[in-house]
Amino acid sequence: MLFSSSSNLPPTQQLLQTADLISQGAEAAIYKAYLHQLPTSGRGIDGAPLEASEPVLLKHRFHKNYRHPSLDASLTRQRIAGEARALMRCMRSGVIVPGIRMVDVNEGVLGIEWIDGKSVRQLLPGGAELEDISESEEVDESDATDPITDYGVSRDALMAMIGVEIAKMHLADIIHGDLTTSNMMLRKQTSDLVLIDFGLAYHSTLVEDKAVDLYVLERAFASTHPDSEPLFAGVLGAYEKRMGKHWLPVKKRLDDVRLRGRKRSMVG
Incomplete structure (x- = not known):
């Protein structure tokens, strides 16, 4: 990816310098950036056409001072490449995920499609939109409207979309690793459900892993x-419904995982 600048910095570093920081965690920083100069093909890594004014989300896995430099560089390359592979596998299997716009494993940066919308957590009761309300403020529920209706879908339809996308992902033997309502977005323009943040995703054919994925989401809902x-x-x-004949083994294992979870809770 090339950018019009007189700086001697690598293109990815130039892009990061012009980007807006959205959030930062222990492992990565998230930026919103714009493409200033397109590749010759005018297409992203996934083959999708690009526009110069299109915003992109950059995930930067920055250097960790507590790790040896060579180990840190190796782990960063593996994790960026692994997340990109998981997204590509999902796209090939019809799972709705953000498109890949750029990958720079050496700089630890993954650029993906910017999704204009809200997370499912924000759209459901008890979600992030209530975290900003101070204890002194009162919410008049009689005046509240369901934010999902602004997207032209019902709450039941949204839950069905979540189930379908997770099933398509599991049928492709991709385990998300961090299924929460924060890692699902409802896109404003098309009202489709987009699974995001595949930083902990991996490939697995094991029924156990798929059941644990579902259990993590169930606990996130609760x-x-x-x-x-x-x-x-x-x-x-x-x-x-989407899993078909593959559902029964997952259901049986999900019941086992739930039982183990309850026992751990009782023990403390």
């Missing part, structure tokens, strides 16, 4: 959204 059982039941119903 801990974040009130009265979540009907919501997650809608997710599982759509997942079951």
